[in-house]
Amino acid sequence: xxxxxxxxxxxxxxxxxxxxxxxxxxxxxxxxxxxxxxxxxxxxxxxxxxxxxxxxxxxxxxxxxxxxxxxxxxxxxxxxxxxxxxxxxxxxxxxxxxxxxxxxxxxxxxxxxxxxxxxxxxxxxxxxxxxxxxxxxxxxxxxxxxxxxxxxxxxxxxxxxxxxxxxxxxxxxxxxxxxxxxxxxxxxxxxxxxxxxxxxxxxxxxxxxxxxxxxxxxxxxxxxxxxxxxxxxxxxxxxxxxxxxxxxxxxxxxxxxxxxxxxxxxxxxxxxxxxxxxxxxxxxxxxxxxxxxxxxxxxxxxxxxxxxxxxxxxxxxxxxxxxxxxxxxxxxxxxxxxxxxxxxxxxxxxxxxxxxxxxxxxxxxxxxxxxxxxxxxxxxxxxxxxxxxxxxxxxxxxxxxxxxxxxxxxxxxxxxxxxxxxxxxxxxxxxxxxxxxxxxxxxxxxxxxxxxxxxxxxxxxxxxxxxxxxxxxxxxxxxxxxxxxxxxxxxxxxxxxxxxxxxxxxxxxxxxxxxxxxxxxxxxxxxxxxxxxxxxxxxxxxxxxxxxxxxxxxxxxxxxxxxxxxxxxxxxxxxxxxxxxxxxxxxxxxxxxxxxxxxxxxxxxxxxxxxxxx
Amino acid sequence: xxxxxxxxxxxxxxxxxxxxxxxxxxxxxxxxxxxxxxxxxxxxxxxxxxxxxxxxxxxxxxxxxxxxxxxxxxxxxxxxxxxxxxxxxxxxxxxxxxxxxxxxxxxx
Numbered sequence: 001x002x003x004x005x006x007x008x009x010x011x012x013x014x015x016x017x018x019x020x021x022x023x024x025x026x027x028x029x030x031x032x033x034x035x036x037x038x039x040x041x042x043x044x045x046x047x048x049x050x051x052x053x054x055x056x057x058x059x060x061x062x063x064x065x066x067x068x069x070x071x072x073x074x075x076x077x078x079x080x081x082x083x084x085x086x087x088x089x090x091x092x093x094x095x096x097x098x099x100x101x102x103x104x105x106x107x108x109x110x111x112x113x114x115x116x117x118x119x120x121x122x123x124x125x126x127x128x129x130x131x132x133x134x135x136x137x138x139x140x141x142x143x144x145x146x147x148x149x150x151x152x153x154x155x156x157x158x159x160x161x162x163x164x165x166x167x168x169x170x171x172x173x174x175x176x177x178x179x180x181x182x183x184x185x186x187x188x189x190x191x192x193x194x195x196x197x198x199x200x201x202x203x204x205x206x207x208x209x210x211x212x213x214x215x216x217x218x219x220x221x222x223x224x225x226x227x228x229x230x231x232x233x234x235x236x237x238x239x240x241x242x243x244x245x246x247x248x249x250x251x252x253x254x255x256x257x258x259x260x261x262x263x264x265x266x267x268x269x270x271x272x273x274x275x276x277x278x279x280x281x282x283x284x285x286x287x288x289x290x291x292x293x294x295x296x297x298x299x300x301x302x303x304x305x306x307x308x309x310x311x312x313x314x315x316x317x318x319x320x321x322x323x324x325x326x327x328x329x330x331x332x333x334x335x336x337x338x339x340x341x342x343x344x345x346x347x348x349x350x351x352x353x354x355x356x357x358x359x360x361x362x363x364x365x366x367x368x369x370x371x372x373x374x375x376x377x378x379x380x381x382x383x384x385x386x387x388x389x390x391x392x393x394x395x396x397x398x399x400x401x402x403x404x405x406x407x408x409x410x411x412x413x414x415x416x417x418x419x420x421x422x423x424x425x426x427x428x429x430x431x432x433x434x435x436x437x438x439x440x441x442x443x444x445x446x447x448x449x450x451x452x453x454x455x456x457x458x459x460x461x462x463x464x465x466x467x468x469x470x471x472x473x474x475x476x477x478x479x480x481x482x483x484x485x486x487x488x489x490x491x492x493x494x495x496x497x498x499x500x501x502x503x504x505x506x507x508x509x510x511x512x513x514x515x516x517x518x519x520x521x522x523x524x525x526x527x528x529x530x531x532x533x534x535x536x537x538x539x540x541x542x543x544x545x546x547x548x549x550x551x552x553x554x555x556x557x558x559x560x561x562x563x564x565x566x567x568x569x570x571x572x573x574x575x576x577x578x579x580x581x582x583x584x585x586x587x588x589x590x591x592x593x594x595x596x597x598x599x600x601x602x603x604x605x606x607x608x609x610x611x612x613x614x
Numbered sequence: 615x616x617x618x619x620x621x622x623x624x625x626x627x628x629x630x631x632x633x634x635x636x637x638x639x640x641x642x643x644x645x646x647x648x649x650x651x652x653x654x655x656x657x658x659x660x661x662x663x664x665x666x667x668x669x670x671x672x673x674x675x676x677x678x679x680x681x682x683x684x685x686x687x688x689x690x691x692x693x694x695x696x697x698x699x700x701x702x703x704x705x706x707x708x709x710x711x712x713x714x715x716x717x718x719x720x721x722x
Contacts, residue, residue: 259696259700260696260699260700260703261700261709263696263697263700263701263704264700264701264703264704264709264710335639335642335643336639336643339635339639372673372675372676373675375675375676377676380676381688384688384692385688385692385695385696388688388689388692388693388696389692389693389696392693392696392697403643404642404643462669463669463670463671466662466665466666466669466685467666467669467684467685468685469662470662470663470666470683470685470686470689471685471686471688471689471692472689473658473659473662473686473689474659474663474685474686474687474689474690474693475689475690475692475693476655477655477659477690477693478689478690478692478693478694478697479693480655482693482694482697485697485698485701486697489710490712490713491704491710491711491712491713492710492711492712492713492715492716493704493709493710493711494708494709494710494711494715501716502716
């Protein structure tokens with residue numbers, strides 16, 4: 001490749017290095033400038049000539065490392081990642097410290113490394129960078145619960161990362177290659193790598209880390225986190241596991257699981273986090289379907305999802321930032337005080353709900369069309385049900401209880417304040433995301449043009465528009481009729497994190513009680529019976545060694561020395577003595593021979609030779 | 615159309631309504647327009663459902679796609695299923711727990 005190619009991750013790493021030393025306007029300039037440069041560099045990859053291909057090769061201990069594999073799929077994800085990094089940066093311009101920005105930029109750099117990785121080892125580097133950097137977006141919230149959630153998040157991701165690494169090593173041993181592409185082995189490498197990927201994609205039962213950690217992150221941190229981890233997982237699944245049937249069912253289960261839990265949830269960001277799981281479920285199912293339409297759908301939906309989910313997290317974050325409350329049971333009546341936030345939030349909400357003219361409509365429908373095309377009735381019905389559930393919670397329940405319901409006592413003191421709109425930079429970031437959501441919905445061909453496969457898919461047919469509208473409007477009817485059953489309750493929902501938060505306690509109890517007791521018993525027996533007998537045995541061995549064996553060896557050596565001394569005296573140096581000795585030896589041999597012949601009558605080989613000779 | 619209307623929200627703020635944005639805010643939020651909101655909503659539902667009757671599906675694969683207003687019915691039923699199945703799982707099967715569930719029983 002003769003073209004100059006710049007890895008976007010480098011821009012984020014440079015920004016992360018510079019940011020701690022900058023302050024005020026300079027820092028704000030860096031925060032806008034570097035992501036903007038990243039957007040431009042990725043746009044250059046979309047439209048520039050000669051940018052696609054493979055860049056930044058190296059070899060480490062005989063393994064090919066490729067940091068810059070550029071093709072349509074990697075550029076699609078890089079474009080939306082860089083766009084979201086710009087929006088998130090603008091949203092967090094008001095922050096006084098740079099620590100969140102540094103963590104976020106390292107996190108985005110990790111995501112970019114994964115997206116452009118051409119081999120599994122460089123992918124792993126980006127993967128781990130993402131896990132560690134994003135954990136600091138949780139720690140940055142600086143509360144006891146966030147520190148604990150951050151630790152759990154880190155432990156879960158270390159487990160996933162180690163599985164991935166083990167899978168990569170096994171794959172290398174089995175196939176001799178670490179090229180990042182479809183995995184053609186059925187061995188343990190297939191499942192180890194899949195486990196690592198599914199954990200990051202938050203596929204139940206490996207999903208609880210997401211809903212545990214995201215609501216504990218900082219307001220701006222959650223905006224970044226909602227975009228990158230699960231979507232890089234979709235990207236790597238698209239590369240390595242397209243058409244794996246298991247994923248269709250896992251993805252569909254995920255989509256329904258997310259909406260079921262969202263009903264129970266009271267914390268607004270946790271509700272949105274459950275909807276990340278639900279939406280990523282569509283993408284996982286699409287990866288499993290594996291057709292060109294499905295792959296396009298997964299890519300398009302990931303693209304649209306990052307923008308509208310970022311927007312939803314920004315809207316909810318703005319409410320938390322201004323009111324200090326995150327639970328629906330504490331909020332309400334904000335529609336007059338935060339009209340712009342409400343408006344932008346609703347754009348995100350109707351986008352995720354797939355209303356015509358909004359981004360979700362043109363991306364999600366590709367996945368549904370792929371399931372339709374496959375004649376897969378159960379998958380199609382369940383995914384449609386999850387669509388209704390998405391609108392029910394994100395588009396109706398959450399905004400209703402946040403903005404319209406009667407203000408609760410806790411939030412009432414804030415009601416005295418006339419205007420609760422967040423800082424202008426937050427509104428600008430939300431506006432950009434909202435414009436993009438509408439833009440994609442109105443001009444879907446712009447998005448379709450950059451998908452991995454060329455497509456002539458047409459989302460705006462009369463039956464599709466009418467069907468979607470009916471589905472959503474009658475979902476809304478159900479919501480308003482049964483509203484009282486949806487009133488937020490002050491509860492938390494048990495998820496699979498119960499296994500390591502409570503069941504782990506049971507394991508600890510077993511370790512503390514039965515196992516410790518057993519260990520004590522074993523060490524008592526060892527101290528009172530085994531150790532003394534071993535000690536005495538060793539003493540006896542030592543005595544035998546010094547007295548018997550050493551004595552024998554010494555005696556033997558002494559005798560050998562004595563014999564040697566005597567033999568030395570035989571060596572006189574006189575030739576006639578030696579000749580005499582030889583003659584005596586010959587005579588002695590002959591005497592022995594005849595003696596043997598006398599006693600052993602049977603003819604031997606020697607006697608036969610002798611007879612023949614004589 | 616209903617007395618304990620679910621679209622009902624907070625108390626009306628009896629301030630003078632001058633600007634268009636304030637009027638819009640009142641219309642979407644305050645209870646004095648609840649009845650009007652329901653009327654518009656029902657009208658939209660009817661128009662949408664009737665419109666759907668005249669649309670023929672481009673490419674029918676599943677048998678239900680020829681049923682009239684299938685999507686409307688499926689949306690409504692999905693909504694009820696999600697609400698009541700989830701609440702059943704939450705309340706009866708014990709998925710919903712007190713907020714201090716993980717705090718008060720730390721392993722010592």
